[in-house]
Amino acid sequence: MSRFLEAHPLLxxxxxxxxGRIGDYxxxxxxxxxxxxxxxxxxxxxxxFGYIITALTPEEAGNRLRQFDREWFLLQVxxxxxxxxxxxxxx
Numbered sequence: 001m002s003r004f005l006e007a008h009p010l011l012x013x014x015x016x017x018x019x020g021r022i023g024d025y026x027x028x029x030x031x032x033x034x035x036x037x038x039x040x041x042x043x044x045x046x047x048x049f050g051y052i053i054t055a056l057t058p059e060e061a062g063n064r065l066r067q068f069d070r071e072w073f074l075l076q077v078x079x080x081x082x083x084x085x086x087x088x089x090x091x
Contacts (some may be wrong), residue, residue: 026054
């Protein structure tokens with residue numbers, strides 16, 4: 001993961017900013033697990049996913065993720081260069 005961030009330094013400040021914004025939707029001090037994922041269907045496509053860990057119901061988590069996307073993340077997509085996305089993970 002550190003090599004991915006070294007190769008794409010534009011993501012580091014965005015991740016810091018995103019963490020605070022995620023807290024607006026998922027509560028203070030949200031736990032976000034970062035993972036670098038290769039798309040098996042598209043050769044060479046590698047991106048980072050931020051998995052927001054939550055105990056919310058799937059419906060509520062989905063609503064909050066869509067709200068986060070609409071109100072903040074989709075306005076930042078140009079900054080990600082297609083290298084970053086977010087999803088929820090239930091625990």
